[in-house]
Amino acid sequence: MxxxxxxxxxxxxxxxxxxxxxxxxxxxxxxxxxxxxxxxxxxxxxxxxEGKDALLGSLAYMMDEKYEELEPTISEDADCYEVLLYLNRELLTMIEESINVELLTRLYSTQLTTHGERPLLDHGRTYYKLLKKIISRGREKKELRTDMSVSEMVRYYAMCERALLYEWCLRKGEYSLSEEAERKFPMMIGSLK
Incomplete structure (x- = not known):
């Protein structure tokens, strides 16, 4: 307790x-x-x-809370590729609606320059565990390709998602992140099928 x-x-x-x-x-x-x-x-x-700066890295855990909230809504029978698109859409909508783009930019810059802990790459997070579970199930159901390892596919998915977020930061949030993801993310991860 x-x-x-x-x-x-x-x-x-x-x-x-x-x-x-x-x-x-x-x-x-x-x-x-x-x-x-x-x-x-x-x-x-x-x-x-340790201080206010330490909270910047906590965004990763805030994202994990969103995934923990979404996980029970995912049906075991759902198409795994569609589930991946759903998770991305929900997460990026949450970020767009509740995370200031300047803060997200600051988080990414600290992740690039830090010599210590980098929460965005912590594979013990809910984010990575849930992606691994979904991708493993997708491979078993023959919905996702089998010539790449689960770890490679998880890494690719995360890389594509970070690319969308990084570009949004570079553009200083001048467009809707969720709308951009709705158009581009299916193309980005389509190769997982």
């Missing part, structure tokens, strides 16, 4: 931080405001995060 409460506390901090970052901007959001918005304590905040 304690582990579940810890995850809930961390999740509350992350959700509050990203809400405030979106509304006020990263620079204009203080740790005190995050603590107040999350209804947690200063001790809890510093238990999970």
């Amino acid at each position: 304690a582990k579940k409460n810890q995850k809930k506390t961390k999740s509350k901090i992350v959700s509050a931080a990203w809400k405030l970052f979106y509304e006020q901007g990263y620079e204009d959001t203080t740790i005190e405001e995050i603590i107040e918005e999350s209804g947690t304590s200063k001790g809890s905040f510093y238990h999970y995060f």
